[in-house]
Amino acid sequence: MFLTLLKRELMLARRNWVAVLIPLFFFVIVVSLFPFAVSPEAEFLQQIAAGVVWVAALLAVLLSLDLFYRGDFQDGSLEQLLIMASPIQVALSKVTAHWLVTGLPLVLISPLLAGLMHLNYAPNGAVEMNHTPIMMLSLLLGTPTMCLLGAIGMSLSLAASRNGMLVAVMILPLYVPILIFGSSVITASLANSGYNAQIAILAAILLFALVLTPYTTGKALKVAVS
Amino acid sequence: MNWQEFFSMGDHGLYVWWSYGLTLLTILLLLLLFNVYRRKLLVKIKMQQQEQSLKARVVKTENVSG
Amino acid sequence: MASFSKTAGRWFHQLGSPKWFYQKSVKWLPWLWISCLALFAFGLYYSLWASPVDYQQGNSVRIMYIHVPTAVLSMVAYLAMAVCAVIGMVWKMKMSFMAMRALAPIGAAFTLICLFTGSLWGIPTWGTWWEWDARMTSELVLLFLYLGFIALHSSFSDRTKADNAAAILAIVGAINIPIIYGSVKWWNTLHQAYSVTKKGAIDPQMQTPLFIMIAAFYVLFIILVIIRLRLEIMNREAKAKWLQQEVGLGQESNAGANG
Amino acid sequence: MSSKQSEPSSYNLEVKGLTISRNEQPLLEDTDLSFNAGSITHLFGENGAGKTSLMRALAGLLPLDSGQILWNQIKNTHPESNFNQDLLFLAHNLAMKHELSIAENLQFYSILRGRKSSLEELSKVAAELQIENLLERHFSDLSAGQQHKVALCRLVLETVKLWVLDEPFVNLDAKTRDWLSAKMMHFAKEGGVVIFTSHQAIEGLKIHQRISLSHSEEEAA
Numbered sequence: 020m021f022l023t024l025l026k027r028e029l030m031l032a033r034r035n036w037v038a039v040l041i042p043l044f045f046f047v048i049v050v051s052l053f054p055f056a057v058s059p060e061a062e063f064l065q066q067i068a069a070g071v072v073w074v075a076a077l078l079a080v081l082l083s084l085d086l087f088y089r090g091d092f093q094d095g096s097l098e099q100l101l102i103m104a105s106p107i108q109v110a111l112s113k114v115t116a117h118w119l120v121t122g123l124p125l126v127l128i129s130p131l132l133a134g135l136m137h138l139n140y141a142p143n144g145a146v147e148m149n150h151t152p153i154m155m156l157s158l159l160l161g162t163p164t165m166c167l168l169g170a171i172g173m174s175l176s177l178a179a180s181r182n183g184m185l186v187a188v189m190i191l192p193l194y195v196p197i198l199i200f201g202s203s204v205i206t207a208s209l210a211n212s213g214y215n216a217q218i219a220i221l222a223a224i225l226l227f228a229l230v231l232t233p234y235t236t237g238k239a240l241k242v243a244v245s
Numbered sequence: 246m247n248w249q250e251f252f253s254m255g256d257h258g259l260y261v262w263w264s265y266g267l268t269l270l271t272i273l274l275l276l277l278l279f280n281v282y283r284r285k286l287l288v289k290i291k292m293q294q295q296e297q298s299l300k301a302r303v304v305k306t307e308n309v310s311g
Numbered sequence: 312m313a314s315f316s317k318t319a320g321r322w323f324h325q326l327g328s329p330k331w332f333y334q335k336s337v338k339w340l341p342w343l344w345i346s347c348l349a350l351f352a353f354g355l356y357y358s359l360w361a362s363p364v365d366y367q368q369g370n371s372v373r374i375m376y377i378h379v380p381t382a383v384l385s386m387v388a389y390l391a392m393a394v395c396a397v398i399g400m401v402w403k404m405k406m407s408f409m410a411m412r413a414l415a416p417i418g419a420a421f422t423l424i425c426l427f428t429g430s431l432w433g434i435p436t437w438g439t440w441w442e443w444d445a446r447m448t449s450e451l452v453l454l455f456l457y458l459g460f461i462a463l464h465s466s467f468s469d470r471t472k473a474d475n476a477a478a479i480l481a482i483v484g485a486i487n488i489p490i491i492y493g494s495v496k497w498w499n500t501l502h503q504a505y506s507v508t509k510k511g512a513i514d515p516q517m518q519t520p521l522f523i524m525i526a527a528f529y530v531l532f533i534i535l536v537i538i539r540l541r542l543e544i545m546n547r548e549a550k551a552k553w554l555q556q557e558v559g560l561g562q563e564s565n566a567g568a569n570g
Numbered sequence: 571m572s573s574k575q576s577e578p579s580s581y582n583l584e585v586k587g588l589t590i591s592r593n594e595q596p597l598l599e600d601t602d603l604s605f606n607a608g609s610i611t612h613l614f615g616e617n618g619a620g621k622t623s624l625m626r627a628l629a630g631l632l633p634l635d636s637g638q639i640l641w642n643q644i645k646n647t648h649p650e651s652n653f654n655q656d657l658l659f660l661a662h663n664l665a666m667k668h669e670l671s672i673a674e675n676l677q678f679y680s681i682l683r684g685r686k687s688s689l690e691e692l693s694k695v696a697a698e699l700q701i702e703n704l705l706e707r708h709f710s711d712l713s714a715g716q717q718h719k720v721a722l723c724r725l726v727l728e729t730v731k732l733w734v735l736d737e738p739f740v741n742l743d744a745k746t747r748d749w750l751s752a753k754m755m756h757f758a759k760e761g762g763v764v765i766f767t768s769h770q771a772i773e774g775l776k777i778h779q780r781i782s783l784s785h786s787e788e789e790a791a
Contacts, residue, residue: 034669095663175476180466189459196494242475257371264374264431286545
C-alpha cells in the first residue's frame with residue numbers, strides 16, 4: 020500500500036518536474052546571493068558558509084511543500100487516499116516523496132555550494148581540509164526532519180489559507196534545534212574539533228520526528244479534509 | 246532612603262521605572278483590547294437576538310414499496 | 312474513591328459547560344481582583360523599596376521581579392494551552408478549546424513583557440538591549456510559537472477546524488519546547504564562554520519579594536484568562552438563549568467586574 | 571461486471587443518534603438511519619440542506635458531534651471493521667489527477683483497492699461509456715462530462731460493498747444515466763448498499779428508501 024502511494028507521488032512529481040526543480044534553483048540562488056551581500060573573500064565566506072547553506076536548505080524545503088499537498092487537497096484525491104489508506108501511510112508516502120524529490124537533491128548539489136562558499140578554503144600553507152562530506156552528512160540528517168516537520172505545518176494550514184507564509188510562520192520556530200546542531204557540525208569540523216555529538220543529536224531528532232510526525236500529520240490531514 | 250533617591254535608584258532608576266511602567270501599560274492595553282472586543286461582541290449578540298434563530302433540520306425517511 | 316470520582320466527574324462535566332462557567336466566573340472576578348491588587352501592593356513595596364540592592368548590578372536587579380514571573384508564566388501559559396488542546400481533542404470539549412484560544416493572547420503578552428523587561432535589564436548589565444543569551448533567545452522563539460498559533464487559529468473560517476488544527480500545533484509546539492530550550496542553551500554555551508547574566512543563587516532577602524510577585528502575576532494571569540475566556544464564550548455562544556438574557560441582564564445591572 | 575461475488579454480501583449500514591454540524595451550525599440532531607444490504611437510498615433535499623455533509627459523515631470524513639455509524643454491526647472507526655475497504659465515496663470533485671492519464675488514475679485506485687484491474691476490464695467499462703479511445707489521454711484534456719464518466723468507471727472496477735455517491739447523476743446524458751441506474755440496481759441485487767444524493771428523482775431507477783432533508787421553518791426547540 021505504501022509503495023503504491025509512493026509510486027504515485029513520484030509519478031506525479033516526474034510529470035511536473037519543472038515545479039520540482041524550482042526549489043533546487045532557489046537553493047543555489049539564495050546561497051550565491053550572499054557573496055554579493057557580504058563579501059567575496061574566501062576567509063569570510065567560509066565562516067558563514069554553514070549557516071547560509073542550512074538556512075537556504077530550510078527555505079527550499081518549505082517552498083517545495085506546497086507542491087505535494089495542495090494539489091491533492093484541492094482536487095479531492097486526498098479524501099480518497101485518507102479513506103482507502105491509513106492517514107499515517109498517506110503522510111509517510113508524501114514525506115518520503117518530498118524528501119526524495121527535494122531533500123536528497125539538496126544534499127547532492129551541496130558540494131557545488133561548498134565550492135561557491137569556499138568551504139574548503141585553507142590559507143596558504145595550512146593543510147587543505149575537505150569539509151564537504153561533513154556538510155553533506157549534516158544535510159542528509161537534517162533534510163528529512165525538515166520534510167517531516169514541514170508536513171505537519173503544511174497539513175495544518177491546508178484548510179486554513181492559501182498563502183504559504185502561514186506554514187513558514189508556524190514551522191520555522193520548530194526548525195531552530197536542527198538549524199543549531201546542523202550548522203554547528205560544519206563549524207566544528209572547520210575548527211577541526213569533534214562533531215560526533217552534534218551528528219548524534221541530529222540523528223536523534225530525526226528518529227524522534229520520524230516516530231511522532233507521521234501520526235500527527237495524519238491527524239492534521241484528517242482535520243483538513245473534515 | 247528619601248524620595249529623591251528612591252526615584253533615581255542610583256542612576257538605574259530609568260530602566261527600573263521604564264520596565265515597571267511598560268509592564269503596567271501592556272496589562273492595561275490588554276484589558277482595553279478585551280473591552281473593545283467585548284463591546285463588539287455585545288453588538289453581535291444583540292444582532293443575533295433579533296435574527297430568527299437557527300432552522301432545525303427535519304429528516305423524513307419513507308420506505309418506497311416494491 | 313467512588314464519591315471522589317463522582318464529584319470530580321460532576322465538576323469536570325460542569326466546567327465543561329460554558330453557561331455554568333460564564334455565570335460562576337462573574338462571582339470569582341471581584342475576589343480575584345482584590346487579592347491580585349493586595350498581592351501587587353505587597354509585592355511592589357517589597358521589590359521596589361524593601362529589598363536589598365545587588366552589589367554588582369545595583370538597582371537594576373529590581374527588574375528581575377517582573378522578568379522572572381513573566382518568564383515563568385509565558386511557559387506555563389503555553390503548557391496550559393497544550394493541556395487544553397489534549398483535553399479538547401480527547402473529550403471533544405468545546406470549553407477547553409475556548410480556554411486554549413483564550414490563553415494564547417495572554418501568554419503572548421506575558422512573553423512580550425518578559426522580553427522587553429529583559430532588554431531593559433540588559434542595557435545596564437550587558438551594555439546593549441539585546442544579547443543572544445540562552446533564556447532571552449528561548450523566550451523569543453516562544454513568542455514566535457505563540458504568533459504561529461494565533462496566526463493559524465485565526466486564518467480558518469470554520470471554527471471547529473480552527474480548534475482542531477491549532478490544538479495539534481499547540482501539542483507539537485509543547486513537545487518541541489524542551490528541545491528548543493535545550494538546544495538554545497547548548498548553542499549559547501558554545502558561542503559564549505561566560506554566562507552573562509548572573510543567575511546564581513538569589514540572595515535570600517530577594518527571594519521573598521520574588522515569590523510574592525510570582526503569586527501576584529499568577530493571580531493577574533488567571534484574571535486575564537477568565538476575562539478573555541468569557542469573551543470567547545460570548546463570541547461562540549452568541550446565538551444561545553441563556554447568553555442573550557445574561558447579556559441583557561449584564562447591561563442593566565452593570566456588574567462591577569469589567570469583562 | 572468484474573468477478574462474480576460468490577455469495578451476496580449481507581452487510582448493512584446503521585446510523586444511531588447521529589448529530590453533525592457545519593461551522594457550529596447543527597445540521598442533524600440525534601438521527602437514526604438504516605440502510606440494509608441490497609438497498610438503494612435516494613437522499614433528497616434542497617441545496618445547503620446538509621446533504622453533502624451527511625454523505626461525508628457517512629463516508630467517515632466528517633467527524634460526528636455524537637452518535638455512531640455501524641457497518642456490519644461494527645463501529646466504522648473500529649480497527650477490525652473493514653468499512654474503509656468496503657466503501658467507495660464519490661464526491662463532486664472527481665479526485666482524479668490532471669497530470670495522469672485516465673488509465674493511470676483508474677489503475678492507481680484499483681491497486682489501492684487491492685486488485686490491479688486488467689486492461690481488458692478497463693477498456694470494457696470505457697467502451698460501455700464511449701470513452702475507450704481516451705484511455706491514454708491526460709485527464710486534463712477531457713471535457714467535464716467525460717471526466718465524470720471516468721469517475722463512474724471506478725464503480726465497476728473496484729469490488730466494494732458500499733457506494734456513497736454525492737450527486738452522481740448531475741450533468742449526465744440520458745444514456746449514461748440509464749447505464750448508472752442499471753449498475754446501481756445490479757450492485758444492489760448483489761447485496762451492495764447504495765446511497766446517493768440528487769435534486770430530482772431518477773426515472774427508471776427502483777429505489778428502496780427515500781430520505782428527505784429539509785429545513786423546517788418553526789423555531790428550534
